[in-house]
Structure formats: structure tokens, C-alpha cells
Amino acid sequence: MMTTTATEIVSTPDDRSGEHDRVLPGEIDASCRWTVLALFVGALFWLVAASGLQALSSVKLLMPGLLAPWEFLTYGRLEGAVSCGLVFGFAIPALMALLTWIQCRLGGQSLAGSLGFWIFGSMWNLGVLGSVLGILAGDGSGLAWFELPLYGAAPMAAAYIVGAGVLLLNVKLRAVREMHVSQWFLLLAVIWFGWAFTVAVLLNQTLSSGLVHLLVGYWFKQQMFFMTLLPGALAVVFYVLPKVAEAPVRPRSLVLFAFWTFVFIGPWGGIPQSAPLPAWMVSVGVVASTLVLVPILATILTVYETLGGNCGSLRKTSEGSLVMGSVLALALFAVMNWVRNWSGVAGVVELSVFSKGMSLLLVLGVCGLGVLGGIHHVVPKLTHSQWLQPSWARIHGTASILSVAAVVAGLILAGMFQGLQSNKLGSTASEIAGAARPMLALSALGCLSYFLAQSALFGAVLWQSALACRACCVPCLVDWAKDQRVEKAEVGR
């Protein structure tokens, strides 16, 4: 793992206008230490909670009698709470924390306006708590991946405006003017989510038609998955990657091309072929899912070129493996997202658990692994200490990658078997469920091990933060106690 004093190998030396104003990495970390750590702790809490609920819901598909009398733990409610916890509880605030730190490091600046992030963190997490409890109590909106009830969504939207506003202010105040690739993706993710989220919440409140809500739900899901989680993960990848590979991102022209084509194609996809929407929208979505392969493949080629073809170098560190896992998940996602629209394939996989597998490939694979890689990279720097046991970090990285692979592969294969069986004339519901069962079991196993791995990470981050807190507070307390003693002695005299 790198030390805090390692030089920033992030862009070519001629990019470094404003270099003289740069703050040292140690000071930068000190300025954002508690803000970023607090956001990580909140995000990891939700990751553990959501993956625990996910493990339960996946086991319930195999053992429907498990905890059956608990109304709030029925499958339908659990699923809504899981998606809310994973995306809104974990992914968005973890990305905000990572992007904030990355911005400070790349911008060569101390964190400005940390109060804004504390306001964001507390209001956002309260909103998520309200939403998850609300969904478990039956207040979900009925829109997949956007089930937030208004009383959760409204404070979250307000919190996000504050948090994103302060982050953008930090971008503006940067000492190093030239923007790194990672910062382009950062801006894309942060701005796009703010806009899509507030518009979706407002539209669903002001317009009462169920059809409009459905349309907004499809649109928002695409903007959140494609234009927020994906570029957010890429921002982390393009920061961590050059560090591990000790080389700048190259070729710049290719990644520039990838960025802009992605920005203009990405938001148009995501409409299922069976959706009850105008047929032209479905066609536009299919074309966009095909075209978006180009920027994604260009991005992956950039990663390959940056590594100089030596992908093995990434495996040396846990963050390298996790980031590589995220890139591989992205490659798989892009290809499958294209293939799923082929005429022979769509009729089999649509409306099966394949769709859930694809969503989780993006949320847990592309975004989740990238974010975990970022956390592995950043936490030791913020807490001034290595992970307790570097080998544990490696084990956590490998366990996370394998668990996500099992969850996603299980669902994707289960969906295919389910679709093939259900397209047989005269097949019964039990036969269809039976065809998917073995692969659903694999997925449930993946969910359980993912939950265990993330619980361990949560514990480790809490422990490291506590140690850092002690290291920071104990000397202060000792000084204070000394002062008190001296004062008392003086009064006594």
C-alpha cells in the first residue's frame, strides 16, 4: 500500500499549472479525514444492512417458510429495502466521500466547507433510514430501484443539493487547474445524479398519473445506473489505477472520446423491450445499448494501455484487484447489455431474474467493487496506518470479487434457465421455478459470503477510525490534563 507522502502520479508534468499553491498530501488528508471517514462508516453500515437483507431475501426464495410470520420481512418488502440500501445507502454516499477526497488530492487543496458534507451525511442517512423503514412497513413507491417514499426522498434531495454544491465549490477552488480524467467522471456523476434525482422526485410529486411515474422511474433508473454509478466508479478507477501502475492515464485522446460519446449516448438506453411505452422509445433504447459499447470498450482499452498491457501488476494490492474486478465487470456488463437485446435472447431473458442479475452486476460489480477498491486505497491514508493485516485486506478483496461473481452469475444463469423453461408451452410455475433453483442457490451463497466480507470490512474501518481517533485525541487530552494540573497548582499556591 502506498504511503501518504507518495507523489501523485496522476497526470503529465506539464499539466501542473498552479503547482506552487498545492497543499501537501498529509495536510489534505488531515483536512478531510473525519468528514470522509464518517461518510464511509455510514455507507458501510448500509452496505452491511442491505447485503444482510439481501442474503435473507435470496434464502427466502429457496425456503419460503423462513421467518414467514414477519410481515415486514416478506420477499417483496425485502427486495425494495435492499435496492434502496445498496444504491442510496451505500453507493451514493460512498462515492461522494471518495470523490471528495480524490478532488482534494487532485486539486492539491484542503477540503473547504466540511460542514456542508456533515449536513449532507446526516440528512441523507436519515432520509435513507426513513426510506428503508418505510419500505419495510409498506410505503414503497412501487417503482423498481426507486421505491423511496416521499418523506425519505425529499430530505435526501435537499441533502444532496448541499453535499454536491460543496463538492462543486471545491472543484472550483482547486489549486491545480488542469482537470484529471478522474475529475471529468467525477463531475459527470455528481452533477447528473443531482439533476436526475431532484427532477424525478419533483415530477413524481407534482404529476399524479401512474403512467408518468412509471416513465420517470425507467428514466431515473437509467440515469442513476449509467450516468452516476458507472462514471462514479470510473472516477475511482482512473484515480487508483495510475497510482498502482505508476503511470499516467493514456492515451488521453481515447479517454476523451470515450467520455464525450458516453455522455451523449448513455442516458438514452435502459428501456426494457416489453415496457408499455411507445415503441420508438424501446427502439431508441436498443440502439443506445448497442452504441454505448463503443465508449465503454474505449474506456477499457484506455485502462489496458495505462497498465502497459501488464494487468498482472494490479493483483499485487487489494485495491488493484478490486479496481480490476470493477473494470472486468464493466466489460461483461457492456457486452451482456448489448446481447440481451438480440431478438432470440430478449424473448428468453426478459422478465426473468436475469434483469436483476444485470442490475446487480452494475451496482455490486462495476460500482461496488470500484468503491471498495477506493476505500481500501483511502482509509489507510486517512487513518495514518496500514490495514491491521495487509493479508486480510487481500482476502477481503478476493472474497468480495468472488461473492459478487457468484451472486451475478447465479442470477444470470438462473434467469436463462427460467426463461427457457417458461417459453415451453404448458410449463407450470413450479417447473419454471424449479429450473432456476440450483442457480438461485449459488446466488444466495454469494449473497451470504458478500455479507460476511462486508461486515468484516465495516468492523475494520470502525477499528482503524477508532485507533486514529485515539491517536489524535489522547495527546490532546494529556495536554489538557497537564494544563489543568498546572492551573490547579497555581491556584493552590
Place this chain on the structure above:
Amino acid sequence: MKHGPFILVGLLLASASSWCGMVLAPLVQWRDLQPEKDEGTATYYPSRRSGLAEQGSEVYRAMGCFHCHTQIIRGRGLGMDLEKGLGTRRSVAIDFLYDHTVMPGETRLGPDLANFGVRSRKAGDTNGALARRSILVKLFDPRSVNSASIMPSYAHLFEVRKISRTPSPEALVLSPGAGAQSGFEVVPKPEAIALAAYLTSLDSQKSVFVAPVPKPVKKGGEKGTNASPSVVVETHSAPPK
């Protein structure tokens, strides 16, 4: 790229154009969405659900049934929904015109319910009472109907109570071992009754302009009919007792 504003303008252009295309344009297209009149019967499709069924749709949403059941029929070439008799045509926007919450669903872990109201009504069940009863039994204990079912039990939508002098006419008739102890009866709460009313109201078989029901070819003496197909679909293997 040195300039944040350059990126900002690009992002603004991209997001505004996609929003206009993927949200505004369909909203404009749907502005004139109206119920369609069936000239033969002089009825309109779709019609509003009853208040009870409307409440039932809220229960359907609150329970997250849409995580396992779709309400969407795919057209020819995309799956075998029509061949399997799940519906007579593909689902389109107008089918959901009056729904307060539209829940087409993304995953079919259980059968599609877009036309459940039609197929649950057996011959002779004129007012749908029998259909509603069998649905209530299924909701109370799905595995009493199909031992391999993975559907959760919604027993909390029912009240198990001591039988007073006269048993409640609403009480479920359950198979032995599936119900309450002797001396007790299982009575649906209002939520369960509303949910059953919603499920029996699900019917999207009528022909509409954008998705007409194909007329069967008339051959010889056979009479063409546009009635619902005989539906024996992805349903439980054992009949309700």
C-alpha cells in the same frame, strides 16, 4: 481539459436533450391518451376500477407483489406469452391509464397477472365470488394449494379468531392441517378482501387501436370468436381444494 465550464455546458446539453427525448416526448405523445370505445358493445376500455379494487392495488404495491409478478404481456417474437394464452395481445400504455401506481414488474418469479381476473373466473362463477375465495386461500397459505410454491404466505392479512356462536360467512375453507386449530376460523381482513378484488379486476384482453387482437381466421363452418382463449397457463399444479 482545463475548464470546468466547458464540461458543464456539455453535460447540460446531453442531459437536456436526453430528458426531452425520453421524458418530455412520450409525455406529449400521451397527452391525448383516452379510453377507447368498443363500437360493438358501446363500452369504453379501460374503465376505472371499483374503489375496493383501487384499495387492493395499494395493498399489492405495499406488499411488493410486483417483485415476483409482472403485469405485462409481450407481443409475438418476444417470448411465448401469447402462445401460452397469458393474453390476447401485447400490453400497451392505455392498459394502465387509470392506475394510480403502474406496476408492470421486471421479474416473473410467479405467473404473469395481467389477465388474472379473466382466467381466475371459472364457468358458473358469475359474480367472481368463487375466484375471490380461492385467491384468499392462496394468499393465506400458498403451500396448501401448491406444496412447491415459493410464494410467501400473507397470513397477516387474515385474522385467526375463536368461532363465536355462528361461524363467519367470510371464513376461509381450508384443507385439513392448513387452517387454524379446531374452534378457530380464519377471516380475511379488509386489506385481503380489497387485494382479492384488485386481482379479479385484472383484465387487459380487449382489442385497442395500437395493439389489436388478431381476429381468428374463419374456416368452413367454424365460427370466429374474439372471446378470451381457454387459459391453462403457468398455474399451480394441484387444483384448489
